[in-house]
Amino acid sequence: MRRSLVVGNWKMHGSAASIDTLVTGLQQQLANLPADQTDIAVCPPFVFIPQVISQLEGSAIACGAQNVSDQQEGAYTGEISATMLAELGCQYVIVGHSERRTLMAESDADIAAKFTAVQSQGLTPILCVGESLAQREAGETLSWIEQQIKAVIAVAGIEAMAASVIAYEPIWAIGTGKTASPEQAQEVHAHIRQVLANESQAVAGALQLLYGGSVKADNAAELFGKQDIDGALVGGAALKAADFAAICMAATA
Ligand SMILES: O=C[C@H](O)COP(=O)(O)O
Numbered sequence: 001m002r003r004s005l006v007v008g009n010w011k012m013h014g015s016a017a018s019i020d021t022l023v024t025g026l027q028q029q030l031a032n033l034p035a036d037q038t039d040i041a042v043c044p045p046f047v048f049i050p051q052v053i054s055q056l057e058g059s060a061i062a063c064g065a066q067n068v069s070d071q072q073e074g075a076y077t078g079e080i081s082a083t084m085l086a087e088l089g090c091q092y093v094i095v096g097h098s099e100r101r102t103l104m105a106e107s108d109a110d111i112a113a114k115f116t117a118v119q120s121q122g123l124t125p126i127l128c129v130g131e132s133l134a135q136r137e138a139g140e141t142l143s144w145i146e147q148q149i150k151a152v153i154a155v156a157g158i159e160a161m162a163a164s165v166i167a168y169e170p171i172w173a174i175g176t177g178k179t180a181s182p183e184q185a186q187e188v189h190a191h192i193r194q195v196l197a198n199e200s201q202a203v204a205g206a207l208q209l210l211y212g213g214s215v216k217a218d219n220a221a222e223l224f225g226k227q228d229i230d231g232a233l234v235g236g237a238a239l240k241a242a243d244f245a246a247i248c249m250a251a252t253a
């Protein structure tokens with residue numbers, strides 16, 4: 001049976017003080033969560049990672065990053081490498097978030113290179129895929145998601161997917177309050193698992209598949225009730241300790 005995983009993506013939010021409060025709140029709220037059933041991680045902005053890792057010392061909550069360079073070292077002004085994130089103690093790195101694909105024009109090739117760079121340092125990539133509203137309305141959702149995943153498999157190989165997490169995040173549901181229905185999400189998750197199963201049943205069966213897009217305390221349980229939804233990548237609701245904790249509880253129930 002797959003463990004569930006809930007990841008908070010704090011995006012470009014927070015200050016040293018507000019993050020201190022948030023992490024303290026999370027530790028209090030999640031103190032009684034059975035750590036053997038659910039993996040939990042938070043992804044702060046880069047500059048707050050050392051603070052968060054220090055605050056989380058001794059806790060079962062892992063820390064991740066929201067982005068990474070596809071290079072490990074060199075003259076890449078403003079970039080952060082997977083080597084650096086590993087040294088800090090990060091365990092996860094989000095790659096291919098739709099905000100980066102759209103706002104930073106990251107291509108499938110860029111994302112595959114980042115995915116490989118992350119794994120080369122022993123970290124776990126959380127590969128985000130998702131369709132726009134126009135693509136959904138044109139009936140292109142499944143083929144688009146398949147293409148995004150195959151672009152990474154083509155570079156990293158199917159076995160590499162075993163050491164990764166995939167997050168399905170329909171772009172139209174991110175930060176909009178419009179969640180995909182559990183049935184819409186399950187349809188895509190089942191397809192993702194089938195795409196993987198066509199190459200390796202073992203990888204498909206073991207991979208944690210998250211849903212992201214306006215996940216809240218009051219819709220999480222229904223989403224997690226679906227067979228192929230193993231957890232969530234949470235944006236807005238991850239900024240409030242009580243809300244994020246409630247989502248983690250729902251994933252554990
Ligand atoms: O990475 C998280 C997703 O973009 C979801 O964000 P949201 O929960 O605010 O819709």
